[in-house]
Amino acid sequence: xxxxxxxxxxTGAANGIxxxxxxxxxxxxxxxxxxxxxxxxLEAARRELSTFNVRTRAIVVDVSDATMFERxxxxxxxxxxxxxxxxxxxxxxxxxxxxxxxxxxQWEWIFGVNVQGVIxxxxxxxxxxxxxxxxxxxxxxxxIGGLQVxxxxxxxxxxxxxxxxxxxxxxxxxxxxxxxxxxxxLCPALVNTTLHISSRRRPARFGxxxxxxxxxxxxxxxxxxxxPDDVGRRVLAAIAASEFFIFTHxxxxxxxxxxxxxxxxxxxxxxxxxxxxxxx
Numbered sequence: 001x002x003x004x005x006x007x008x009x010x011t012g013a014a015n016g017i018x019x020x021x022x023x024x025x026x027x028x029x030x031x032x033x034x035x036x037x038x039x040x041x042l043e044a045a046r047r048e049l050s051t052f053n054v055r056t057r058a059i060v061v062d063v064s065d066a067t068m069f070e071r072x073x074x075x076x077x078x079x080x081x082x083x084x085x086x087x088x089x090x091x092x093x094x095x096x097x098x099x100x101x102x103x104x105x106q107w108e109w110i111f112g113v114n115v116q117g118v119i120x121x122x123x124x125x126x127x128x129x130x131x132x133x134x135x136x137x138x139x140x141x142x143x144i145g146g147l148q149v150x151x152x153x154x155x156x157x158x159x160x161x162x163x164x165x166x167x168x169x170x171x172x173x174x175x176x177x178x179x180x181x182x183x184x185x186l187c188p189a190l191v192n193t194t195l196h197i198s199s200r201r202r203p204a205r206f207g208x209x210x211x212x213x214x215x216x217x218x219x220x221x222x223x224x225x226x227x228p229d230d231v232g233r234r235v236l237a238a239i240a241a242s243e244f245f246i247f248t249h250x251x252x253x254x255x256x257x258x259x260x261x262x263x264x265x266x267x268x269x270x271x272x273x274x275x276x277x278x279x280x
Contacts, residue, residue: 001135001240004029007080009073009125011063011117012090014041016193017141017186020228021087024236026052030085033076035061037090037201055080062203063090063117064109066124073124083129084136085239088121089186091141091161092198095212096154106157109206114161118168126172129181137182137239140169144189144252148259173244182242186235189249190225 008025012018013034022032026049034049036042039060046058057079059072076083092113094106118140129136145155146162169185176183199212231248238246 001137003236005031006084006134006136007031007033007076007082008085008087009033009035009076009083009121010087010089011035011061011121012141013058013087014038014045015228016195017188017191017228017231018087018089019045020230020232021089021139021235022049022232023229024232025085026054028236029054031055031080032057033072033080033083034058035063035072035090037062037203063088063120064112064203064206066116066120069117069120069124073128077128082132082134083125084134086121086125086129086136086138087141087235088118088138089141090117091143091195092201093155093158093195094199095196095214097157099156102157105207109202110157110161112206114158115164115168118165122168122172126176126181130179133180135180137184138172138176139184139186139235139239139246140165140172141186141188142166142169144187144247144249144255146185146187148252148255150255169244182239184235184238184244184246186231186246186248188226188231188247189252190222191231191248192222192225192227196222 008030010018010022010032013022014036022034025032031054032049034042034046034056037060042058042060046056049056057076059075061068061072063069090113092110094102094110126138142165143162145159146166149156149159166185169183173183200209202209226248234248235246
């Protein structure tokens, strides 16, 4: 994969994993369109990245808003021409709470950003990328929580949306087979980001900002996570190697194996059931 001179469109680019990916891209000479809902942080990120020898543009975007996303895509193409890399990275979290306590407004918000935001990116950007026919890649940020619901974290609402992104990415990879664009799904474990305070960024149409209970404790816990810049480097290495599942940690393998074993036990159960039925 030749990165230099190409252009990337990155959502959730103002901080966290998105900014880590942007820094890695800049080091490889990729021009970057930074899209995020946080105006001040977005401009600060753009200024930082402009110190690299690449072109940058910051565009305020609520990814759940298809009209805003479409306008941003138009602006990006007008200024940079062909877009080669799409990173559907923007995401939010409600934290640990029982599913029955999640309000309709919270469901609309978390699905609007985590799922519809990725759908908007694919629907709006991928046809443009396919049209120019040059080599490119799409990375959708899911989570290790998109492959299992962790019994300690109890982040069910978040995991539900990230399961959707894993399935969406698998479908996208099949749809893109045989073309010039690849697809991957990023499934990070613990990373030091601002995900725990994403409630402060909730748009007015979803109920506006609010303070999430336990955010301070989550910050202490997340500070022990992987640095976003490490994730950015890992992502680009995985793209270059044409990897579909992009993992950031080795430890969660045991979690996924445990879930897989539960699936196999279900198949073992139906085999025993069917064998018993035939004997009857």
